[in-house]
Amino acid sequence: xxxxxxxxxxxxxxxxxxxxxxxxxxxxxxxxxxxxxxxxxxxxxxxxxxxxxxxxxxxxxxxxxxxxxxxxxxxxxxxxxxxxxxxxxxxxxxxxxxxxxxxxxxxxxxxxxxxxxxxxxxxxxxxxxxxxxxxxxxxxxxxxxxxxxxxxxxxxxxxxxxxxxxxxxxxxxxxxxxxxxxxxxxxxxxxxxxxxxxxxxxxxxxxxxxxxxxxxxxxxxxxxxxxxxxxxxxxxxxxxxxxxxxxxxxxxxxxxxxxxxxxxxxxxxxxxxxxxxxxx
Amino acid sequence: xxxxxxxxxxxxxxxxxxxxxxxxxxxxxxxxxxxxxxxxxxxxxxxxxxxxxxxxxxxxxxxxxxxxxxxxxxxxxxxxxxxxxxxxxxxxxxxxxxxxxxxxxxxxxxxxxxxxxxxxxxxxxxxxxxxxxxxxxxxxxxxxxxxxxxxxxxxxxxxxxxxxxxxxxxxxxxxxxxxxxxxxxxxxxxxxxxxxxxxxxxxxxxxxxxxxxxxxxxxxxxxxxxxxxxxxxxxxxxxxxxxxxxxxxxxxxxxxxxxxxxxxxxxxxxxxxxxxxxxxxxxxxxxxxxxxxxxxxxxxxxxxxxxxxxxxxxxxxxxxxxxxxxxxxxxxxxxxxxxxxxxxxxxxxxxxxxxxxxxxxxxxxxxxxxxxxxxxxxxxxxxxxxxxxxxxxxxxxxxxxxxxxxxxxxxxxxxxxxxxxxxxxxxxxxxxxxxxxxxxxxxxxxxxxxxxxxxxxxxxxxxxxxxxxxx
Numbered sequence: 001x002x003x004x005x006x007x008x009x010x011x012x013x014x015x016x017x018x019x020x021x022x023x024x025x026x027x028x029x030x031x032x033x034x035x036x037x038x039x040x041x042x043x044x045x046x047x048x049x050x051x052x053x054x055x056x057x058x059x060x061x062x063x064x065x066x067x068x069x070x071x072x073x074x075x076x077x078x079x080x081x082x083x084x085x086x087x088x089x090x091x092x093x094x095x096x097x098x099x100x101x102x103x104x105x106x107x108x109x110x111x112x113x114x115x116x117x118x119x120x121x122x123x124x125x126x127x128x129x130x131x132x133x134x135x136x137x138x139x140x141x142x143x144x145x146x147x148x149x150x151x152x153x154x155x156x157x158x159x160x161x162x163x164x165x166x167x168x169x170x171x172x173x174x175x176x177x178x179x180x181x182x183x184x185x186x187x188x189x190x191x192x193x194x195x196x197x198x199x200x201x202x203x204x205x206x207x208x209x210x211x212x213x214x215x216x217x218x219x220x221x222x223x224x225x226x227x228x229x230x231x232x233x234x235x236x237x238x239x240x241x242x243x244x245x246x247x248x249x250x251x252x253x254x255x256x257x258x259x260x261x262x263x264x265x266x267x268x269x270x271x272x273x274x275x276x277x278x279x280x
Numbered sequence: 281x282x283x284x285x286x287x288x289x290x291x292x293x294x295x296x297x298x299x300x301x302x303x304x305x306x307x308x309x310x311x312x313x314x315x316x317x318x319x320x321x322x323x324x325x326x327x328x329x330x331x332x333x334x335x336x337x338x339x340x341x342x343x344x345x346x347x348x349x350x351x352x353x354x355x356x357x358x359x360x361x362x363x364x365x366x367x368x369x370x371x372x373x374x375x376x377x378x379x380x381x382x383x384x385x386x387x388x389x390x391x392x393x394x395x396x397x398x399x400x401x402x403x404x405x406x407x408x409x410x411x412x413x414x415x416x417x418x419x420x421x422x423x424x425x426x427x428x429x430x431x432x433x434x435x436x437x438x439x440x441x442x443x444x445x446x447x448x449x450x451x452x453x454x455x456x457x458x459x460x461x462x463x464x465x466x467x468x469x470x471x472x473x474x475x476x477x478x479x480x481x482x483x484x485x486x487x488x489x490x491x492x493x494x495x496x497x498x499x500x501x502x503x504x505x506x507x508x509x510x511x512x513x514x515x516x517x518x519x520x521x522x523x524x525x526x527x528x529x530x531x532x533x534x535x536x537x538x539x540x541x542x543x544x545x546x547x548x549x550x551x552x553x554x555x556x557x558x559x560x561x562x563x564x565x566x567x568x569x570x571x572x573x574x575x576x577x578x579x580x581x582x583x584x585x586x587x588x589x590x591x592x593x594x595x596x597x598x599x600x601x602x603x604x605x606x607x608x609x610x611x612x613x614x615x616x617x618x619x620x621x622x623x624x625x626x627x628x629x630x631x632x633x634x635x636x637x638x639x640x641x642x643x644x645x646x647x648x649x650x651x652x653x654x655x656x657x658x659x660x661x662x663x664x665x666x667x668x669x670x671x672x673x674x675x676x677x678x679x680x681x682x683x684x685x686x687x688x689x690x691x692x693x694x695x696x697x698x699x700x701x702x703x704x705x706x707x708x709x710x711x712x713x714x715x716x717x718x719x720x721x722x723x724x725x726x727x728x729x730x731x732x733x734x735x736x737x738x739x740x741x742x743x744x745x746x747x748x749x750x751x
Contacts, residue, residue: 063511125511128519128539128552185730196695203688212540214551214674215472216684217463219350221318228311235307242300271318 003054004121006046007076008114013043014083014107021099028172033096037087040103044083051080054123063125068139071269072121075113077139078265079106081147089151093186097176101154134208142201142226146261148194149233153258155187156251163248184246187254195233202226221271225264232257297368306362313358317349351490363460366453374450380726381446385705387427387438392707392722397733400740401720403713404747408435411717412710414750418743419708435710442704445726448697455694459687466680471495477503478558478670482526486675497675499546500526504534506555506669519552521671537673547677554672559603563613564664565629570657578663589658594619599626601665609636611665617655625655629662702727706739719743 020036023029054067067073086102113119158177165174177183205223206216217223236253239245296302321329326347330338345352404411412435419426423439430436473486473495482502485494504522511517521537525545535543543550561583569575569591577590583598596617605612611631618624629652630636637645645651653659706723721740725732 125513125515125517127516132540192699196692196699199691199695203692206688207685208540210681211542212551214542214549214553214676215678216681219317219322224314224318228314231307231311235304238300238303268318 001054001057001121001123003050003057004114006050006053007110007121010043010047010050011107011110011114013039013046014079014103014110017043018100018103018107021096021103025097025100025173025176028176033099036099036103037090037096040083040099041087044080044087047076047080047083051076058123061123063123065126065130066136066139067123068135069126069130070120070124072113072119074139074143075109075119078143078146079109079113081143082106082109082150085144085147085151089186089190093178093182095178097178098151098154098158098186101158102151105150105154129212132208132212134204134211138201138204138208141197141204145194145197145201146265148190148197149229149254149258149261152187152190152194152254155183155190156254156258159183159187159251160248180247184250187250188240191233191236191254191257195230195237198226198230198233202230221268222264225260225268229257229260229264232260294368297365298372300369302365303362303369306358306365310358310362313349313355316346320346320349322350323348359460363457366456370450370453377446377450380703381443384427384440385438386429387707388429388431388434388436389707390709392724393709393720396720396722397737399737400722401718402740402744403716403718404744405716406747408710408712408717410750411719411747414747415708415710415719415743418746419706422739423706433712437708437710438705440703440705442701445697445701445703448694448699448701451694452691452698453694455687455690457687458690459684462680462683462685462687464680465683466678470676470678470680472678473675474553475501475673475675476556476670477501477673478560479503479506479668497548498527499532500529501545501550501673502526503671506671508555508669519555521552521673523550547679549676549678551674551676552671553674556670556672557603557667558670559601559611560666560668561601562666563598563601563662565598565613565615566661566663568659568661570659589617589619591657594621603665603667605630611662613662613665615660617658619655627651627654627660629660631662631665633661702732704732704735706736708743719747 017036017039020032020039024032024036051067054073058064058067068077082102083106086099086106089098090096114121159180162174162177162180162183165171165177178186202223205226209218209223210216232253236250236257239253240250320326320341330341330347333341341347345354349355412430415435415437416426416428419437419439423441425439427438428436471486471488472490473488475483475486477483480503482500484497484500486497487493488495502524504524506522507518507520508516509518509520519539523535523537523543524531525533525535533545535545537543537550537552539552542552563581563583565579565581567577567579567590569577575590579587581587581598583601586595586597588594589596594617596615599614599616601613602611604610605628609630609632612628614626614628616624616626625648627649633652648654652661702725704723704725706721709720709722711718711720721736721743723732723736
């Protein structure tokens with residue numbers, strides 16, 4: 001299908017953007033950075049078009065539904081939210097270095113979706129449990145949350161790298177990364193954004209579960225892991241706000257948080273549960 | 281918090297529960313326990329898993345309630361500890377929050393103006409009195425209430441907004457309590473059960489998931505029809521139960537129940553959960569009477585009906601049927617024969633008898649209960665078994681649900697207040713200097729200080745324009 005062909009090409013566009021961001025940081029040439037932004041933004045436009053095409057295509061097949069219904073579609077959407085959120089951050093901070101740490105995540109998600117033999121890219125009709133208006137709001141809130149946590153992960157790595165920078169060290173790569181205070185503040189903003197989105201995702205999921213399964217909370221592995229993730233990021237927020245933690249400790253907590261996000265997204269598929277349709 | 285901990289700190293229990301370290305420890309324990317709960321199959325899934333454990337390990341697991349962990353007492357106690365911790369932390373912090381909310385600082389402070397960025401002050405010429413009035417007017421257009429003070433050389437103005445932002449955190453924490461209260465209400469006043477109804481049949485008892493106890497409903501439900509529809513690729517498209525509700529034997533309502541579209545009746549909610557095929561009452565039998573006249577009869581019988589044997593030796597009936605006898609022998613019917621003379625006979629006949637005879641040793645079918653030729657001179661065959669759908673309904677009553685939704689709503693509102701509003705306080709100082717009138721703008725905020733700096737610069741520019749226009 002056309003949409004999945006376009007999407008597999010976008011994988012390379014994001015890889016190109018990643019390389020350009022990286023080259024910019026190594027060479028320090030502004031021009032490469034502009035090119036990288038251009039690639040990422042162009043990729044996002046094509047990406048959006050492909051998602052809309054897929055949506056339209058599903059109606060043509062007579063099974064019309066938003067392209068958010070299985071692992072393939074969720075990975076595509078995950079990459080989309082990451083790039084979108086990153087470009088917003090780039091626009092606001094006017095700093096391109098973050099791109100070198102975020103675009104690889106989008107690239108990996110796209111590559112996994114497009115080239116893994118275990119992932120089916122066909123448009124499939126919705127099973128009864130997924131036929132709900134809550135599908136769209138649940139998936140969108142969850143994935144914007146995941147995207148914000150991905151950015152927080154990238155920013156935490158940048159923070160730890162930036163700590164290696166010293167006054168007399170003349171490394172362009174390190175010099176270009178924003179000051180640690182800026183990284184910390186931005187990271188915190190991303191954690192808060194992700195936390196709010198995750199909360200909304202859990203709430204919309206509960207409302208949906210209440211009408212589909214008759215219970216707003218069933219301790220299904222995905223629910224439980226999203227709660228664990230919520231606990232971890234709640235700890236990040238509390239330790240910063242109440243205990244005044246900064247720096248390395250927060251960065252490490254963000255790593256733990258992001259590994260919980262990944263487990264909630266992928267790892268849970270290896271455990272039996274109600275969310276099994278997100279597996280294939 | 282530091283100001284108010286003097287006397288309360290003497291109480292050890294209070295001190296224990298008011299520490300944020302405890303919060304973090306409980307959160308970590310809860311997280312680890314929850315992880316265990318996702319790794320160890322819970323409830324229905326646990327039986328299989330438990331078989332693989334050594335007896336000692338099994339005893340350990342079941343004494344810790346690890347097979348139904350989220351409902352175990354210790355898990356609930358942990359949550360109770362968290363709640364206790366939350367409440368006490370909130371109480372502890374409340375006085376200082378209240379103070380920050382309630383007290384208005386003196387407008388004539390000079391400290392905020394120490395080390396002021398140059399963009400936040402400017403010089404202007406003109407009448408001092410008039411300029412001061414203009415500043416007042418300007419501030420009034422932004423803040424509801426402003427405070428002024430003046431001395432010989434200086435005029436001070438103070439305005440603020442977003443005081444309520446201090447309470448956002450309380451709103452969030454209160455919402456957690458409300459959600460848990462909703463869950464408690466649900467577990468005490470509600471129930472969680474299921475029922476299976478065969479098409480065309482009525483039922484009024486449900487089985488509670490907790491303890492598998494039967495409970496009677498105050499009305500009857502009939503499944504008029506169950507429909508399952510498939511997509512072209514074979515995946516299910518729709519499960520639908522047509523239900524009728526009866527009170528005192530009178531039909532009151534008819535509703536269609538679909539997945540994602542629950543039906544409510546008398547405060548009880550029905551959800552489409554599963555379905556099954558079950559044998560109906562009608563059976564098609566082939567009866568051969570051996571002898572000189574080899575007679576073959578094929579007839580339809582309803583379970584329970586008394587029928588005459590073709591040779592009039594007595595009566596027989598289909599006593600019961602099974603869709604899959606012993607889970608492996610396929611459709612079967614139990615035949616009871618009551619002859620006028622001689623002994624009664626009772627045996628199963630199988631629809632897949634030929635296949636079964638190949639799979640199992642032939643001696644097995646010599647046993648009277650499995651011998652379809654047990655009553656001479658007849659042999660019985662099961663030709664067909666009517667199959668019906670049985671719909672599996674999840675039946676719930678949970679008066680706590682609206683409370684949970686209220687809590688969720690409060691949490692989102694609380695996040696909005698906590699993360700997107702801040703208590704911003706702005707001081708403006710007008711001072712007479714040699715070069716003219718110097719106006720300085722300063723401020724503080726309880727969060728988002730970067731945003732505040734931007735706002736103060738913006739405010740300074742607007743004020744400058746305002747005064748230049750008026751002047």
